[in-house]
Amino acid sequence: xxxxxxxxxxxxxxxxxxxxxxxxxxxxxxxxxxxxxxxxxxxxxxxxxxxxxxxxxxxxxxxxxxxxxxxxxxxxxxxxxxxxxxxxxxxxxxxxxxxxxxxxxxxxxxxxxxxxxxxxxxxxxxxxxxxxxxxxxxxxxxxxxxxxxxxxxxxxxxxxxxxxxxxxxxxxxxxxxxxxxxxxxxxxxxxxxxxxxxxxxxxxxxxxxxxxxxxxxxxxxxxxxxxxxxxxxxxxxxxxxxxxxxxxxxxxxxxxxxxxxxxxxxxxxxxxxxxxxxxxxxxxxxxxxxxxxxxxxxxxxxxxxxx
Amino acid sequence: xxxxxxxxxxxxxxxxxxxxxxxxxxxxxxxxxxxxxxxxxxxxxxxxxxxxxxxxxxxxxxxxxxxxxxxxxxxxxxxxxxxxxxxxxxxxxxxxxxxxxxxxxxxxxxxxxxxxxxxxxxxxxxxxxxxxxxxxxxxxxxxxxxxxxxxxxxxxxxxxxxxxxxxxxxxxxxxxxxxxxxxxxxxxxxxxxxxxxxxxxxxxxxxxxxxxxxxxxxxxxxxxxxxxxxxxxxxxxxxxxxxxxxxxxxxxxxxxxxxxxxxxxxxxxxxxxxxxxxxxxxxxxxxxxxxxxxxxxxxxxxxxxxxxxxxxx
Numbered sequence: 001x002x003x004x005x006x007x008x009x010x011x012x013x014x015x016x017x018x019x020x021x022x023x024x025x026x027x028x029x030x031x032x033x034x035x036x037x038x039x040x041x042x043x044x045x046x047x048x049x050x051x052x053x054x055x056x057x058x059x060x061x062x063x064x065x066x067x068x069x070x071x072x073x074x075x076x077x078x079x080x081x082x083x084x085x086x087x088x089x090x091x092x093x094x095x096x097x098x099x100x101x102x103x104x105x106x107x108x109x110x111x112x113x114x115x116x117x118x119x120x121x122x123x124x125x126x127x128x129x130x131x132x133x134x135x136x137x138x139x140x141x142x143x144x145x146x147x148x149x150x151x152x153x154x155x156x157x158x159x160x161x162x163x164x165x166x167x168x169x170x171x172x173x174x175x176x177x178x179x180x181x182x183x184x185x186x187x188x189x190x191x192x193x194x195x196x197x198x199x200x201x202x203x204x205x206x207x208x209x210x211x212x213x214x215x216x217x218x219x220x221x222x223x224x225x226x227x228x229x230x231x232x233x234x235x236x237x238x239x240x241x242x243x244x245x246x247x248x249x250x251x252x253x254x255x256x257x258x259x260x261x262x263x264x265x266x267x268x269x270x271x272x273x274x275x276x277x278x279x280x281x282x283x284x285x286x287x288x289x290x291x292x293x294x295x296x297x298x299x300x301x302x303x304x305x306x307x
Numbered sequence: 308x309x310x311x312x313x314x315x316x317x318x319x320x321x322x323x324x325x326x327x328x329x330x331x332x333x334x335x336x337x338x339x340x341x342x343x344x345x346x347x348x349x350x351x352x353x354x355x356x357x358x359x360x361x362x363x364x365x366x367x368x369x370x371x372x373x374x375x376x377x378x379x380x381x382x383x384x385x386x387x388x389x390x391x392x393x394x395x396x397x398x399x400x401x402x403x404x405x406x407x408x409x410x411x412x413x414x415x416x417x418x419x420x421x422x423x424x425x426x427x428x429x430x431x432x433x434x435x436x437x438x439x440x441x442x443x444x445x446x447x448x449x450x451x452x453x454x455x456x457x458x459x460x461x462x463x464x465x466x467x468x469x470x471x472x473x474x475x476x477x478x479x480x481x482x483x484x485x486x487x488x489x490x491x492x493x494x495x496x497x498x499x500x501x502x503x504x505x506x507x508x509x510x511x512x513x514x515x516x517x518x519x520x521x522x523x524x525x526x527x528x529x530x531x532x533x534x535x536x537x538x539x540x541x542x543x544x545x546x547x548x549x550x551x552x553x554x555x556x557x558x559x560x561x562x563x564x565x566x567x568x569x570x571x572x573x574x575x576x577x578x579x580x581x582x583x584x585x586x587x588x589x590x591x592x593x594x595x596x597x598x599x600x601x602x603x604x605x606x607x608x609x610x611x612x613x614x615x616x617x618x619x620x
Contacts (some may be wrong), residue, residue: 061428065552108611111564113372117551118606126597130595236374236432249370250380285440291433295425302424 010301013246014294018268025275036104038155038271040222041266043146043159044069045237046263049245050167051208052238053259057171058204058250059184060105060112064120066235068094070228072216077136077226080217084139095209106198114189127228134227138220142249146221159259161217166255170207170227180204184252188228193271241266244294265294310583320576324610327583334590345494347582349537352475353530354578358556359482360526363425363519364556364576366486368499368566371427373523375416375435376553377546380531382442383408384541388451401475402532409528412438412455413521419499420520427520446543451547453536461537471533475575478526483571495519499566504511555581559609 022038029038048069055062062068072091080087101119105112144211146154171177182190183200191197215234220226224261244265245258269290273283327593328347343595357376364373383405391401391432412434419430463470483609494515497505506512528547535541558564559580560573588598 060561104523106609111558112566113554114610115559115607117554118603118610121599121603121606125596125601125602125603127596128599129594140494149585240429241431243426249426249428278445281444282440284443285437286439288433288436291436292419292423295423295429295433299423301423 006262008246008258008261009256010294010298011255011258011265013209014244015268016237017263018265018272018290020160022268022272022275031104031116032154035155039154039156039160039267041270042267043163043221044219044265045234045241045267046160046163046216046260047211048231048234049238049241049259049263050099050256051165051211051215053167053242053247053254053256054171054180054204054208054211055116056239056242056247056249057181057199057254058102059186059187059250059251060201060254062208062289063113063114063235063297064116064209065128065208066207066232068098068212069215069219069234070226070229071130072213073223073226074127074131074136074216074256076142076220077138080135081139091213091228095213096210098209099202099206101292102202103247105205106165106201131226131228134225136220136222136226142217142221143224143244146218149299158233160264164257164260164288167260171254171256174276177180181254184250184254197203200267205241237263237266240291244291251298270289315527317561317573317576319609319612320573320580323442323581324576324580327580327587331568331583331587341426341549345464345588346586347579348472349469350582351575351578352469352471353534353537353549354556354581355475355551355574356478356526356530356533357399358560359375359478359571360523360572362557362560362569362571363482363486363495363564364523365554366478366495366499366566366569367516367519368502371499371566372429373416373431373520374550375412375438375526376527377548377550378435378438378442378544379409379412379524379527379533380549381541381543382412382438382531384531384535385446385543386444386544388541391451391454391457393454395456398454398457401454401457405528405532406525409525410521412528413524414517417517417520423515423529427579431520443543444520445539446541447603450540452540458538458539461533474533478529479514479571479575486569491515491518493554496567496569497565499568501567514551520554552578552581555606559606568612583593606615 025036028034030140048065052062052065072094072236075087075094077088079090089275101115103113112199146155150158179190179195180200183204187197189198207285215232219231223230241262242254243262245255245260247254247259247260266287268289270283273286278286328343331343335343357380361376363372364371386408387401387405390404391397416427416431416434419425419428419434423430455463455530465473486495494505494510497508497510498512499516502512527546527549531541531546534545538545556574556577560575561570562573563566585598585600588601593601599611
């Protein structure tokens, strides 16, 4: 239990430090509107991070999540907007493909990194076919949800808290989540205990597909239109978010709450760099440096724990 | 025992390349064949150079992958062209500068992995952000042409083969010797097969890892240098497609993504295949979207087919 607490302490701390720095430089950010602006884009990134986490949880990695979210965004902005029934069917088919990939990877013992790499071409191609030029429109109900202004807290924060709670219940508390983490920890022993690892891996990928769809929808709700490259950076962002949140690449050791906080930290790092008026040349580099600093801090925390 | 398991994946990459070549020539006619072959050899060279470095890294086992290749390519191409500034007589300094940038970037990557104990994926990813920023900052939209001698060399041919293909062939042979015949290669495979056992056997694990990350970055820098000479200048996005490419050629070429087993000839087969597949789909007049989808489906198909043969039962 203590281990879990420490695992979470660092993501929370890094988010708090960044948030403190932002408030110190721009006190006006400490308001409903300010927070909303800061964390607006966090919701789709957090959803994509959870999707990535579900795949990392079973010891794989998904290099196609960015193109998949782009594809889902394109479907949402075109098919789901114009002919909702077709749109829902296509998105459901996408989730089906994800589940099938999980089964294929387990059945043939394929390297997930290559299969998802190949799929990134497929999703990218489908997105270009659907939406050759940027455009489309967000379905009204999605815009309404994403732009809602609930009392007390901005929508982005409410959504992230709900997401953290839901994925915590799903992954950490439920019997299914325990089994899935078991696949990441020791797939053979799960199989020996009589479970079908093919089904479990398909389930993990299918769930990742569902969160990918949600991420695409949320993104369109915020951006009000889509294009085929809208979420390409999510692949790397989501991996970084999972690791920042205390997850590890092997052994099914992941933290859903940490992953959401990791995604928030990455979003905030972007806003923070805009606030300090850093030259755009150095923005990407500074994000790299922030990532390195947080990981260095994690090392210090770990050293102290083992000492 | 090792013979058949190694040659089989090697064979599949070349077979796939041959089939796509035949399918393209069947459409364009035989007179287009030589041109297509030359173009294939030229463009495959870049993928081979980055693929060889990536292969050495991936051989070290799960989690080892170099995501900084595109950024290192861009940085080395940009800075070396800036140093040469199009002047004759500076070629060797440009090349040395590019390689030095590669070595420094590789050392930086490894320092992060070793000092921070973070997974190489995250280390090389964070480092690549910094490299990318350096390239953006030093490039600033200005476009410097390479010296004429280098532009001529990188687009020219000798003894019937493109010069770039000669370089990539020599590099592949050097890697083959390094991996199959040298102590370094044995150590590399041993680390990939079982890190703990390698460490207990007294292999200088950290030294080999450091050397491998430096090697990969140096190969990326060389590829970036040649690519910017070949295309008449460095562009900020010039490395972008080589991230996926470097991983794809390693795996399609038959090296084990789980590490411990590398395959040098397969890199050439896979690199030619990856170029040919795009030109085949192009010559069949398919749009960008369909082309991407088919490329992805074919990659997954090949990996599935190859793995089915590699793991009987």
